[in-house]
Amino acid sequence: MSAEPWIPQLTEDGSFTFFSKEFGEAFHSRYGARQEAFFKFARVTDLVERSRQGYICLLDVCYGLGYNTAAALETIWATNPYCQVEVYGLELDETVPRAAISPPLIESWSPEVQSILQAIALEHHCTTPQLTATLLIGDARQTVQMLATRHFQADAIFFDPFSPRRCPQLWTVEFFAQIARCLKADGKLATYSRSASVRSALLEAGLQIGTIPLENTHLPHEWSQGTVAAFHGRSLPSLSLMEQEHLQTRAAIPYRDPLLSDSAETIRQRHHQEQQYSQRESTSSWRRRWGIR
DSSP states (O other): OOOOOOOOEEOTTSOEEOEETTTTEESSOTTOHHHHHIIIIITTTTHHHHHTTSEEEEEEESOTTSHHHHHHHHHHHHHOTTOEEEEEEEESOTHHHHHTTSTTGGGGSOHHHHHHHHHHHHHSEEEETTEEEEEEESOHHHHHHHHHHTTOOEEEEEEOOSOTTTOGGGSBHHHHHHHHHTEEEEEEEEESOOOHHHHHHHHHTTOEEEEEOOOSSOOTTOOOSEEEEESSOTTSOOOOHHHHHHTTBGGGOOBOOTTSOOOHHHHHHHHHHHHHTOOSBOHHHHHHHHTOO
16 A cells, blocks of 8 residues: 655646656646546546436546546536436545545535545445445456446446556556446446557457547647547547557557456566567657657
8 A cells, every 4th residue: 555645736727636656647637637537537428418317327447536536426416416326436545535535635526526525535435315436445457357247337437547658457458358347338438548559458358449539729749638438439539540540550559467467567578578579560650650749
């Protein structure tokens, strides 16, 4: 269990995040932690439309500070205050959600959602007339198998681990296959990652993929805000030709973890070897062709 001091860091939309020394990354984009939760997760998974059905199941992979769950609840209940919601969160380090319920981090959410985040963080469970939420602490590679065995099926899956290079064990073909077992036939999975290796892993796990289009303002080297996946690709925003060609490069070789138990270093070494022996186009060549810095 991490013993890191979780110090709030301000992001550009006025909300706060943490920085993990263990993984060498922040939990959210510096452009806005709260904004990211709404735009890359709640909106992309069609929660406004789904809330009208009256019952929604959510799976929050790498619950962290709880922002994706919070944004989902705010979105759903703003449309249908009577919608029943069931949430499972998967989290390795229980100190993160506990640190996130202190001011000023929690103050950007409604009082109702603040109370829910506090209960989830402290008790790992919360029940209200409209909600049943459970936080499962441990290696997500194991806890997701428990959910799959119970035949849990989510309308929306928020997939938010640290980046593939930092945390490859949660971006493998085998882990995505377990995650896919927990997705409804018409459900959607959203992730901030636009990595070709991630997209290939999703495809190998039996899902179709689409891009999360950019907003009006973005950096020159950006081509997507992330990836959305489903069993049927009809409702997914199509990949650009550039993104399609990215899937033919060495960058698209996915991470693998056959027994869902290998260390991050073992998974990285396996991935590196597979890339070295690949005859695919190099990623640098693809970047030059498309003028990507």
